[in-house]
Amino acid sequence: MSATRRSLVTPMLFSALDSALQAHLIRTSRERTFADGQIIQQRGDPADGFWLIEAGAVRVGQFLPDGEFRAVALLGAGDSYGELAVFSGKPRIVDAISRGESRVRLIAARPFLDALANYPASTRELLGALSEQLQDTLSILAGLRHGTNPARLAGLLSTMAGDDEGAASVTITQQELADLLGVTRATANAALKDLHRRGLIERGYGRIRIPDPERLARFALD
Missing domain, CATH: 2.60.120.10 (Jelly Rolls)
Incomplete structure (x- = not known):
């Protein structure tokens, strides 16, 4: 979806x-x-x-x-x-x-x-x-005062993924993510790369696929 x-x-x-x-x-x-x-x-x-x-x-x-x-x-x-x-x-x-x-x-x-x-x-x-x-x-x-940028980004994406079961896809740009997190675009990009490296997200043009929203949510709370 x-x-x-x-x-x-x-x-x-x-x-x-x-x-x-x-x-x-x-x-x-x-x-x-x-x-x-x-x-x-x-x-x-x-x-x-x-x-x-x-x-x-x-x-x-x-x-x-x-x-x-x-x-x-x-x-x-x-x-x-x-x-x-x-x-x-x-x-x-x-x-x-x-x-x-x-x-x-x-x-x-x-x-x-x-x-x-x-x-x-x-x-x-x-x-x-x-x-x-x-x-x-x-x-x-x-929460904005604590946690790493990847964890904060994971929390935001987890919220946007919603409560539906299975993989989710969020349509959003890097600049929009940066704005919502209150960081620079470069910082948001670095956080996205970290989540991608961990296998928590898959990146596409203007879209982020979340294979396992529950796993992403757990990472945000760690």
């Missing part, structure tokens, strides 16, 4: 909503299509809603002063982002660009907040998802 997979283990807030509320929000939302590299949102934009990815992938991060984009997350179909800006009512703090062609839905802020008031159980689920996101973020930040 081969797919662009998300780089996070945290639950997406949209998935925590009641299924009836999800269906209502999708029916009343607006779908948009973006080309590869096209900007979906920018820092400073008003929080007029949040995004649900229907197809394709989105890189979330920030543009640096020199114009380079530094990704902090790679999200795929079924993921959502931008909810926190809606809750805070403050301008967005991250940029997002399409990775390949993508289809996304903008869930407008006011209809979402109004509808949420009728689903108290969803409100509780959202609080739980937010708490889990915060805990995982703190865990990730702590």
Whole structure:
């Protein structure tokens, strides 16, 4: 199998909503299509809603002063982002660009907040998802301070491989891996070579095959 997979283990807030509320929000939302590299949102934009990815992938991060984009997350179909800006009512703090062609839905802020008031159980689920996101973020930040780069890369690839049994294939570039790890491309390449030498991954153009995801996950924890 081969797919662009998300780089996070945290639950997406949209998935925590009641299924009836999800269906209502999708029916009343607006779908948009973006080309590869096209900007979906920018820092400073008003929080007029949040995004649900229907197809394709989105890189979330920030543009640096020199114009380079530094990704902090790679999200795929079924993921959502931008909810926190809606809750805070403050301008967005991250940029997002399409990775390949993508289809996304903008869930407008006011209809979402109004509808949420009728689903108290969803409100509780959202609080739980937010708490889990915060805990995982703190865990990730702590992990960035420890471990070798190959081990950190193994952990990232293991997450992106998902829970499916058998071999997995992750579509991602070296630069994207470097951005997600917070290292240079050369450092990411060295870590990839190390994992390849150990037989934990097989490298291809813009794609990494993982023969045994469980073995890769164990290496990340060693």
